[in-house]
Amino acid sequence: MNASPSAPRGLYLLTPDEPETAHLLAQVAAVLPHATWLQYRNKRADAALRRAQVQALLPLCRATGVPLIVNDDWRLAADLGADGAHLGEDDGALIDARAALGADAILGASCYDDITLAQRAVEAGASYVAFGAFFPSPTKPDARVARKSLLRDAEVLGVPRVAIGGITPENARQLAAAGADLVAVISGVFAARHPAAAAHAYRAAFGL
């Protein structure tokens, strides 16, 4: 089974570890029109700052029509009415997140380099699966390494396949050709000299 023809494609933007909420909003606002989804991810923020930053991003995402997905913390996503959550291996049970967030929520699972993890994630309620890292990542230099063939292997799962890790506008085309529905990106956009142009280039890699 393939992901449906209306399945999301393109740029899945992840926020940088930005402590200043006003700066974060300005950075995101400049590129959000090019994004298919936005994930709020800030590994340096405490719980209060994470809550405040999700609350600040939600109206911007609503106004732009871009779903907002919260990294690591499905309870915060449920509490604030975000559109979904992304969970890695240390972030709790997908089945609990699905029960709390409801059937329509976007629920993602990190599957690293492991198709079996992806199969289990879908069984537990994940609506997309993420694999990586496909290229050396400036954000996560120690990330496990994934092979591109994993993306085609995961087509049978019937959910969108997200690729992450060191993705640039140039290498995004290889991943789209290998079966990625979305590329998840932090530094390729937020560390770019021209973030809006970079974000646009990721979309173009999908012919969007």
Ligand SMILES: Cc1ncc(COP(=O)(O)OP(=O)(O)O)c(N)n1
């Ligand atoms: C889309 C997407 N894919 C992978 C991750 C990584 O999740 P995790 O392994 O839990 O690592 P942290 O992001 O929490 O450092 C992700 N966040 N998003």
Ligand SMILES: Cc1nc(C(=O)O)sc1CCOP(=O)(O)O
């Ligand atoms: C958060 C994250 N997870 C990864 C994984 O492989 O699971 S790689 C990664 C970092 C992505 O940032 P950048 O686009 O700057 O490489």
Ligand SMILES: [Mg+2]
């Ligand atoms: Mg996590």
